[in-house]
Amino acid sequence: MNFTFSEDQEIFRDAFKKYLESNVTPEKIRSGWEDNMPFNQARWQELEELGILQSNLDEKYGGLGLDLVTTCLLVEEMGYYALPEPAAEQIFLSNLLINKSIDIAELIEEKNQFIGVTHSLSPNILFLDNSSKIINLEEDSISIVSSKDINGKKLKSSDPSRDLTNFISENSDSGSLKTLNDQKSLVNNVVTSGMVMSAAILVGLSRKILDLATAYTLDRKQFGKPVGSFQAVKHMLAQAAIEIEFSKATLYRAAYSLDNDNPLQKLHAAQAKLQAIDACEMASRNSMQAHGAMGYTWEMDLHIFIRRGWSYKQVWGNKSLLENYIMNQLEKDLPKLGSTYTFL
Amino acid sequence: MKIGFSDSQKKFRNEIRGWLEKNVPKIPLNSFDTKEGFEEHRDWEKKLNSGNWSMVTWPEQYGGRGLNLIEWLIFEEEYYRAKAPARVNQNGVFLLGPTLMEYGSDKQKEKFLSAMATGEHIWSQGWSEPGAGSDMAAIRTTAFKKGDKYIINGQKTWSSRATFADWTFGLFRSDPESERHRGLSFILVPLDAEGVTVRPIPQLDGEPGFAEIYFDDVEVDVSNLLGGEGEGWSIAMATAGFERGLMLRSPARFQETASKLLSLYFKNKDNLSGSIESKVLQSWLRAEAYALNIYQTASKLMAGKKIGPESSLGKVFWSELDHQMHQTALDILGVSSELEEVVADDVASWIKGYMFSYSGPIYAGTNEIQKNIIAERLLGMPR
Numbered sequence: 001m002n003f004t005f006s007e008d009q010e011i012f013r014d015a016f017k018k019y020l021e022s023n024v025t026p027e028k029i030r031s032g033w034e035d036n037m038p039f040n041q042a043r044w045q046e047l048e049e050l051g052i053l054q055s056n057l058d059e060k061y062g063g064l065g066l067d068l069v070t071t072c073l074l075v076e077e078m079g080y081y082a083l084p085e086p087a088a089e090q091i092f093l094s095n096l097l098i099n100k101s102i103d104i105a106e107l108i109e110e111k112n113q114f115i116g117v118t119h120s121l122s123p124n125i126l127f128l129d130n131s132s133k134i135i136n137l138e139e140d141s142i143s144i145v146s147s148k149d150i151n152g153k154k155l156k157s158s159d160p161s162r163d164l165t166n167f168i169s170e171n172s173d174s175g176s177l178k179t180l181n182d183q184k185s186l187v188n189n190v191v192t193s194g195m196v197m198s199a200a201i202l203v204g205l206s207r208k209i210l211d212l213a214t215a216y217t218l219d220r221k222q223f224g225k226p227v228g229s230f231q232a233v234k235h236m237l238a239q240a241a242i243e244i245e246f247s248k249a250t251l252y253r254a255a256y257s258l259d260n261d262n263p264l265q266k267l268h269a270a271q272a273k274l275q276a277i278d279a280c281e282m283a284s285r286n287s288m289q290a291h292g293a294m295g296y297t298w299e300m301d302l303h304i305f306i307r308r309g310w311s312y313k314q315v316w317g318n319k320s321l322l323e324n325y326i327m328n329q330l331e332k333d334l335p336k337l338g339s340t341y342t343f344l
Numbered sequence: 345m346k347i348g349f350s351d352s353q354k355k356f357r358n359e360i361r362g363w364l365e366k367n368v369p370k371i372p373l374n375s376f377d378t379k380e381g382f383e384e385h386r387d388w389e390k391k392l393n394s395g396n397w398s399m400v401t402w403p404e405q406y407g408g409r410g411l412n413l414i415e416w417l418i419f420e421e422e423y424y425r426a427k428a429p430a431r432v433n434q435n436g437v438f439l440l441g442p443t444l445m446e447y448g449s450d451k452q453k454e455k456f457l458s459a460m461a462t463g464e465h466i467w468s469q470g471w472s473e474p475g476a477g478s479d480m481a482a483i484r485t486t487a488f489k490k491g492d493k494y495i496i497n498g499q500k501t502w503s504s505r506a507t508f509a510d511w512t513f514g515l516f517r518s519d520p521e522s523e524r525h526r527g528l529s530f531i532l533v534p535l536d537a538e539g540v541t542v543r544p545i546p547q548l549d550g551e552p553g554f555a556e557i558y559f560d561d562v563e564v565d566v567s568n569l570l571g572g573e574g575e576g577w578s579i580a581m582a583t584a585g586f587e588r589g590l591m592l593r594s595p596a597r598f599q600e601t602a603s604k605l606l607s608l609y610f611k612n613k614d615n616l617s618g619s620i621e622s623k624v625l626q627s628w629l630r631a632e633a634y635a636l637n638i639y640q641t642a643s644k645l646m647a648g649k650k651i652g653p654e655s656s657l658g659k660v661f662w663s664e665l666d667h668q669m670h671q672t673a674l675d676i677l678g679v680s681s682e683l684e685e686v687v688a689d690d691v692a693s694w695i696k697g698y699m700f701s702y703s704g705p706i707y708a709g710t711n712e713i714q715k716n717i718i719a720e721r722l723l724g725m726p727r
Contacts, residue, residue: 234719339599
C-alpha cells in the first residue's frame with residue numbers, strides 16, 4: 001500500500017502547471033471567446049509538443065504510454081486553469097479507444113488531431129471544426145464518422161469555451177467510415193473513463209474557484225478590514241476546502257482502478273464524480289457569495305471557472321445517473337463493500 | 345502509487361481476525377460509563393493484552409507490536425467488523441502512552457506503560473476547566489512546587505472517563521506569574537489522592553461519561569511531572585497531534601455505521617422517501633471518501649511527510665458525517681427510534697450513537713475552531 005504520487009508524477013504535473021500558468025490565462029481565454037474561437041490551434045500544437053496530448057497513448061503509436069493516475073493529475077490542472085482545448089477528452093476518451101481497439105487505431109491516421117467522442121452521456125460534438133473524426137458510442141457498438149459528414153447545427157453553451165454541435169444520429173450510418181459491433185465492454189470502459197476525466201476537471205476547477213475567493217477576501221476591505229477576517233466568510237470557505245480535500249483521494253483511487261482494470265472501476269469512478277460534483281457545487285456557491293456582487297459580474301474572472309463546472313457536472317454521468325448506479329451496486333453487493341473491502 | 349494490501353498485510357488481517365473471532369464476548373458488555381461496565385471493559389483490556397493486542401501501535405521495546413499506520417487501519421477494520429468492545433483506556437493507550445514514550449523518564453515509562461497496557465491504570469483526560477474550553481490557554485488550576493511535591497488547587501471539567509478512572513493527566517499552571525500558554529506543566533495525578541473530589545456529570549445518555557475534578561491542596565510527587573516544568577503546552581500539543589488523533593478516529597468506525605445504515609435502509613426501503621435514500625447513499629460515499637483520504641494520509645506520513653493543520657479538515661468531515669448517519673437512521677426507524685430498548689433493528693444502539701454524535705462536532709476542538717484553523721492556516725485568511 002503506497003497511496004502517494006511518485007516524484008516523476010509530481011515533476012511532470014508541476015512542469016505542466018508552469019506552462020498553463022503563463023499560457024492559459026483568463027485574458028487569453030476571454031480573447032478566444034471574443035473571437036468566437038475558444039480552440040486555439042497554436043496552443044493545441046504546444047500541448048502536442050509538450051507530450052500532453054499523447055501522454056497516455058501507447059508507445060507503438062508514438063505516445064508516452066503514461067498511466068492514467070499521472071494523466072489524471074494533468075487533467076486536474078487543466079481544470080484548474082480552465083483550459084478550453086479538449087486535451088482531457090483526447091487523453092481519457094479518444095486515446096483510450098485507440099489504445100484498446102486496433103480497429104479504431106487503424107482508422108485514425110493523425111493521432112495528434114482532436115478526435116471527438118460522443119455518447120448519450122455527452123451527446124453534443126465538442127469542437128467539430130477542429131476535429132478530423134468523431135467516434136460515436138452506442139450501447140454496444142462504435143461508429144467512426146468523418147467530421148466532414150456531419151450536418152449538425154451549432155449549439156450555444158452557457159460556457160463560451162465549449163463549441164458544441166448537435167449530432168444528427170439518423171445520418172450517422174450513411175456517413176460512418178466503419179461500425180464495430182459487440183463493443184459493449186469497451187463502451188463501458190470509455191464511460192468510466194469519462195467519469196474520472198470529468199471528476200478530475202471538477203476537482204481542479206474547485207481548487208481554483210476557492211483560491212480566487214481567498215485571494216479576493218484578503219484584498220477586499222469593509223468596516224476597515226479585509227472581509228476574509230470575518231468568521232462567517234472564513235467558515236464558508238473552510239467548508240469548501242473540506243469538500244475539496246475529501247474529493248481528492250476518491251478521484252486518485254478511481255484513476256488507479258481504471259488504469260489497473262479493477263472489477264469495481266465503474267463504482268469507483270462514480271464515487272469520484274459524485275464527490276467532485278459536491279466539491280464543485282460547494283466551492284462555486286460559497287466563493288460566489290464571498291465575492292459579493294463582484295462575483296456576479298462578467299468582468300470578474302470567477303465565472304470562467306464556475307460555468308465550466310456547470311457543464312462538466314452534467315456530462316459523462318450526472319448526479320442522478322451516478323446515484324442510481326451506485327445504489328443498485330450497493331443493493332446487489334453490500335456485504336462485499338464494507339470497511340474490510342475498501343481495497344481488494 | 346500502489347493501492348492494495350501486501351501478502352504480509354493480508355496475513356496480519358487474518359491473524360487479528362482469528363483472534364477476535366475466538367475472544368470477542370458473544371454478549372455485548374455493559375456501557376463503560378457504568379460501574380460494572382467499566383470493570384468489564386477493564387477485563388477486556390487485560391484480555392486484549394494477554395494476546396498482545398492492547399497496544400499494537402506501541403514499539404516492540406515497550407511491549408507493543410510496532411504496527412505502522414496502514415497495519416493499524418487494518419487492525420481497526422477488523423476490530424469494528426468483530427464488534428469488539430470500545431476501548432475504555434483509549435486516553436492512556438493512544439494519547440498518554442505515546443507522549444510518555446517521547447517525553448517521559450525511564451522511571452515514568454517503567455511505572456506507567458505496562459500498567460496502562462494491562463488495564464491496571466485506566467486514564468482520564470484533564471484539559472478543560474470551567475473558564476478554559478476552546479480557549480485552553482486560559483487554564484487557572486495551579487500546581488505550585490513545594491519541596492518535592494506539587495500542591496494542586498482548582499477545578500477541571502469535561503474530564504472523559506474520570507468518574508471511574510484511576511488516574512488523570514492534564515495541564516496545570518505551575519508558574520504563578522505566568523499567563524496564557526506559558527508556565528503550564530503536564531502532570532499525572534492519581535484520582536485516589538487526598539483532596540481530590542470527582543463529581544460525575546451525566547451526559548446526554550444519562551451516564552456519567554465525564555466528570556468534574558476538584559483539587560483541594562492535592563499533593564503530588566514531583567516525579568509525576570512529565571517533561572520539564574513549564575513545558576506543558578508544547579507537550580499537550582504533541583498529544584493532540586494528528587497521528588494520535590487518527591488512532592481515535594480511524595475510518596472503520598464510520599464505514600461500519602454506513603454499512604449498517606444501508607442494511608437498515610434496504611430492509612425498510614419500500615416505505616421510505618427519496619430524500620432518505622439520498623442521505624443514505626451520501627453517508628456511504630462520505631464514509632468511503634474519509635477512508636480513502638486517511639489511507640492516502642497514512643501513506644504520506646509513512647513516506648516521511650508531515651501533517652499539520654490539514655487534520656482539521658478531517659475533524660469537521662467525520663463529525664458531521666457521523667451525525668448525519670445517525671440522524672438518517674432515526675428517520676428510517678420513525679416512531680420506534682425513541683425506544684432505548686433491545687428490540688428489532690438494533691434501535692437502542694442507533695439512539696445511543698445519535699446522542700453521542702452530537703458530541704463529535706464539539707470535543708477535541710469544536711468544528712468552529714477547526715474552521716478558523718483551516719481558514720487561517722491552510723487558506724491564509726487573516727486573523
